[in-house]
């Protein structure tokens with residue numbers, strides 16, 4: 486069997502999220518510090534104010550993981566913005582039944598969706614952390630004057646079983662799948678023009694059609710209904726750097742093809758490409774800006790210090806350390822970016838002021 490990379494990645498990640506606790510393998514910002522989710526909740530409260538405080542508003546999270554971010558956000562707005570809290574109905578976009586069950590424990594009363602299409606009409610605020618990076622990508626390779634596309638090829642017929650198995654190391658899984666390239670009659674879609682590449686164009690270019698569709702559909706909705714959305718994810722500066730596909734299995738980097746279904750596959754988010762889609766759909770894009778700058782502007786360190794005052798010295802040091810990990814440039818502060826989308830009639834959302 487031969488599968489295009491995006492189909493392989495979608496199948497591998499669906500199997501992974503259906504069977505694994507991803508947080509045994511990697512840690513995300515909301516799991517590092519409670520202040521992360523609290524600040525995003527307060528961001529939504531301010532955005533609600535900008536919308537003119539509608540009486541009912543959907544608070545949506547895409548890819549909520551364990552539900553930690555939403556639980557922290559709701560606790561913070563319950564204390565700081567009770568009127569906003571009373572206006573909210575919570576909607577979670579999640580495809581993994583296993584993670585939906587975890588989310589139900591932390592966010593009772595939420596309503597689940599497979600995608601944007603089934604969300605009710607009305608004003609909307611959407612949060613998403615490390616959601617876009619999990620969506621399947623295509624990869625194109627420059628071979629001299631021509632281009633090829635990457636596919637994944639099965640080496641033996643038993644490999645379908647790998648998706649159901651938890652551990653296949655003993656069977657030498659690396660040999661089960663290998664890369665395959667097919668020549669393209671035309672250059673890949675969305676290829677940047679020469680002037681846009683800066684110094685040297687990379688030999689591999691990627692595009693994530695699922696992210697383009699999600700952001701395009703969301704922007705079309707925001708062009709029709711008032712609202713705002715906030716995405717935090719990792720992605721290099723523009724222009725994108727080339728092959729960014731990575732796999733994490735058992736907490737360590739792995740070969741993307743060696744353990745499908747037991748490794749988390751992600752790729753960098755091309756925020757510049759997504760911002761262009763937002764504008765084409767008639768909504769406004771803000772950023773991307775570095776996560777560290779965004780969180781500092783929202784008051785990460787002030788809030789952390791206030792929280793730490795009431796704690797034991799050890800717990801206080803842990804809270805401050807966690808905030809530093811989220812914001813310091815050589816840690817998560819620079820590679821991670823924040824980008825917002827808003828209806829064209831609204832003003833700039835908090836944190837994105839020029």
Ligand code: SAH
Pocket residue numbers: 498502507513514515516547548549550551554578579580581584599613614615616619620
């Ligand atoms: N936001 C969380 C989890 C990030 S992991 C955190 O920061 O901790 C990615 C999340 O996106 C998981 O909840 C995963 O199940 C979900 N996900 C992945 N692909 C998806 C898709 N196509 N549609 C909906 N949810 C998806």
